Amino acid sequence: xxxxxxxxxxxxxxxxxxxxxxxxxxxxxxxxxxxxxxxxxxxxxxxxxxxxxxxxxxxxxxxxxxxxxxxxxxxxxxxxxxxxxxxxxxxxxxxxxxxxxxxxxxxxxxxxxxxxxxxxxxxxxxxxxxxxxxxxxxxxxxxxxxxxxxxxxxxxxxxxxxxxxxxxxxxxxxxxxxxxxxxxxxxxxxxxxxxxxxxxxxxxxxxxxxxxxxxxxxxxxxxxxxxxxxxxxxxxxxxxxxxxxxxxxxxxxxxxxxxxxxxxxxxxxxxxxxxxxxxxxxxxxxxxxxxxxxxxx
Numbered sequence: 001x002x003x004x005x006x007x008x009x010x011x012x013x014x015x016x017x018x019x020x021x022x023x024x025x026x027x028x029x030x031x032x033x034x035x036x037x038x039x040x041x042x043x044x045x046x047x048x049x050x051x052x053x054x055x056x057x058x059x060x061x062x063x064x065x066x067x068x069x070x071x072x073x074x075x076x077x078x079x080x081x082x083x084x085x086x087x088x089x090x091x092x093x094x095x096x097x098x099x100x101x102x103x104x105x106x107x108x109x110x111x112x113x114x115x116x117x118x119x120x121x122x123x124x125x126x127x128x129x130x131x132x133x134x135x136x137x138x139x140x141x142x143x144x145x146x147x148x149x150x151x152x153x154x155x156x157x158x159x160x161x162x163x164x165x166x167x168x169x170x171x172x173x174x175x176x177x178x179x180x181x182x183x184x185x186x187x188x189x190x191x192x193x194x195x196x197x198x199x200x201x202x203x204x205x206x207x208x209x210x211x212x213x214x215x216x217x218x219x220x221x222x223x224x225x226x227x228x229x230x231x232x233x234x235x236x237x238x239x240x241x242x243x244x245x246x247x248x249x250x251x252x253x254x255x256x257x258x259x260x261x262x263x264x265x266x267x268x269x270x271x272x273x274x275x276x277x278x279x280x281x282x283x284x285x286x287x288x289x290x291x292x293x294x295x296x297x
Contacts, residue, residue, distance in 0.1 A: 001048070002236075004048060058241050059243070061178065064141070067079075083096060216252070219269065237286065
C-alpha cells in the first residue's frame with residue numbers, strides 16, 4: 001500500500017518514481033497521466049486494494065472523500081469537492097481567485113480565458129463566476145481522472161470486494177480510511193503483542209527468565225518512545241506491511257541480531273543485550289532492511 005501512495009520505482013522517461021496518486025494526505029486523487037491508464041496500472045491498483053483488504057492487510061489511506069464517493073458508486077455530480085483536492089498547486093491558486101469577488105487583473109483574466117478554452121468551458125463573466133469556479137474545480141479534481149477511477153473500480157470488482165461495497169456502503173470508511181485514523185500508537189501495538197512465557201519449564205527454551213524479562217522490557221521501552229515512522233518501519237519489518245495484525249509474537253533466542261518471520265508474525269530478539277542503547281541500535285539496523293530483506297540481515 002505504501003508503494004501505491006509513494007510511487008513505484010519505474011522510470012517512464014520523466015522521473016525515477018512513478019506516482020499513481022497525487023496531492024496531499026486525505027486529498028489524494030489518481031494521477032491524470034494517460035500513459036498510466038493505457039498501461040492498466042490503475043486496474044492493478046484496484047486489485048491490490050481489494051486483495052490487501054480481503055487478506056487483512058493495510059488499507060489505502062488518505063484518498064480524497066470525493067474520489068471515495070465515486071469509487072463506491074456515487075456519481076461525479078454529487079461528489080463534494082474541496083479546493084485542497086486539487087493536486088496541481090498552480091491550478092489551485094488560479095481557481096481560488098474565482099472564489100472571491102475581487103476584480104481580476106487583465107493578465108489573470110487572460111490566463112483564465114486560456115484555461116476555459118482548453119477545457120471547453122465558457123469564458124468568465126460577472127454572472128457565471130461562481131458556476132465557473134465549481135466547474136473548473138470539478139474538472140481539475142474529477143473530470144481528468146474518470147478513466148482512472150473506472151479502472152480502480154474494475155480492479156475492485158475482480159476481487160469481489162465490489163459486492164461488499166454495494167451491499168454495505170458503510171464499509172467505505174474502513175476500506176479507504178482517513179490518513180489520521182491510520183496513525184500507529186504505542187498502545188495499539190503493545191496490546192497485540194504475545195509476549196514469551198516467563199518460566200523455565202520449557203526444555204526447548206535456552207533463555208532464562210531474567211534474559212526474557214530484560215529484552216522484552218527493552219522492546220516495550222523502544223515502542224513507547226518511538227516515532228510514528230519508526231513504529232511503521234518496525235511493524236513492516238515484523239509482519240511484512242505497515243498495519244499490525246491481530247497478534248504480534250515475540251521470541252527471545254540466542255542469536256546475533258534481531259530477525260523477523262513475517263509469515264508467522266514473529267519477532268525474534270537476541271538474549272545477549274545488557275544495554276538499551278545497544279538493543280535500539282541493532283533493532284533499527286535490522287528494521288531498516290524491511291524494504292529488501294523482510295527482516296533477514
